[in-house]
Amino acid sequence: MTLRDFDSEAPAAASPVLVGVLAVVGVGLIGGSLAAALRQQGAVGRVLGVGRQTRTLERACGLGLIDAAASLEEAAAQADMIVLAVPVGAMPAILQELAPLLRPHTLVTDAGSTKFDVQQVAYAALGEKAGQFIPGHPIAGSETTGPDAADAGLYRQRTVVLTPLPENSAKDKALLTKVWERCGARVVTMDAQAHDIALASVSHVPHFLASVFMEQVAAASDSDLRMALAGTGFRDFTRIAAGSPEMWRDIFLANREALLSELGEVKAALERAEQCVRDGDGQGLHDFLERAALARRFWGSRSGLS
């Protein structure tokens, strides 16, 4: 894992354009925020938006996130860099369509939450051109969706993981790193499978548990009473459950094995904690809660996130 220095404070005026023409496929929260950040930093010339929904693209134009809507074909003919900011499940079709259109110098990357499957999809769809694709994952998000949720500050002080292929050129990797750094992010490179295992734990499991819990409360016969008595703890614990069902379905299926394995570990830990409650084991319960509290406080003090 390689950490690069965080440097988002360089003045836009002094900063060079990194990407002449950027094409963003999927101008929602993730793609729209990338476009907004790079425009704010003066790091892009022209931004094209590609997507299935005309209304979304019009809105992205209206918000100033993109200069124009384009087809994937038009984007491939003009763009120096293409970012796929779509649910993981939509990537095979897009990469297959893109493969014959891709010009030799164009760099392609993605923002998907799983990386091993994306890597496999890229090899299968792009073949000889796979070296032009660098898998990436900005670890940032929000429970809000669509171009209206785009935020030029979304990636500031956040981590972006790149899981480069052996075929990627050093020049492309350096450029993509610079692009994310200009958004204020910290770039880390690691192996795709190690990424998926770690993210199963700290991202996919929390979303899964928050969603399971939220659905269980909502399905209770007295859910109105329960929800009326829910406070700020409930609010924070369940916030991620409001996220996009399509996106998270794709993530859970794409990272199925690691997710189920981690859930197994969590269930074993849950069983141990429940046993303390059943046994009225105050000391055991206290020790478990203290380990959790100390770990969370330590993380909070180190992460810069809380």
Added chain:
Amino acid sequence: MTLRDFDSEAPAAASPVLVGVLAVVGVGLIGGSLAAALRQQGAVGRVLGVGRQTRTLERACGLGLIDAAASLEEAAAQADMIVLAVPVGAMPAILQELAPLLRPHTLVTDAGSTKFDVQQVAYAALGEKAGQFIPGHPIAGSETTGPDAADAGLYRQRTVVLTPLPENSAKDKALLTKVWERCGARVVTMDAQAHDIALASVSHVPHFLASVFMEQVAAASDSDLRMALAGTGFRDFTRIAAGSPEMWRDIFLANREALLSELGEVKAALERAEQCVRDGDGQGLHDFLERAALARRFWGSRSGLS
């Protein structure tokens, strides 16, 4: 369940003193915030702080939360209202000590997160004087602790549940309601057991799951890597796990049956969701995630909390 109108905006100058001498047993986040709010509103004359730790009481004095430290005996001799803001497990001993000292007109209440056990403890300890005790639970908190965490705004727009005993006088109930309303809270009255069951679901289960998850991540052999890749979703999902181990141990033990029953429901829901993942059932997974997302968004739009 009875809702009263929210009215915290009355100017302090025009508002009468509701409690001549208030004694707060346990001047931490919960007790300290109550004292701070009532002082800010001009609703109390003198505030006494009772506690085991001299340093905490001195700090509470220094912060202006209380006028003076007092023993429980001194508090009982002077106070018009005594608020027990201590972990549920500490209440039996305090109420037993208080029972013979309690003057006839003094109103006693608590801020414990479980209510049926507190009610039983009050009957056992106070006997004939149980009618002077009104069990209460302000649904507000924070992962921070101690007098430095006290915040006069903690109860603003929050719900306070009272679970009155049949022996409580209408006058006392009206006074206690006014006291909480002056802190900006909305007061709800309900049955103690119904409270405990609802809170097991929307407060105790989330805390239990967040703590189990946090401990499981921290215990992993690659926990450093995991935590370096944790983002804002992880931050919010685990925030409550940083809370006081003592307080939550007592809550889990006091509400053991309802907690274990709710955890059983959550595990059944988890098993159903996991089966969708195992089966690669994208539709089932999507439908479950959509139910959760819609429920959470609806709650967020209604609760005033997000």
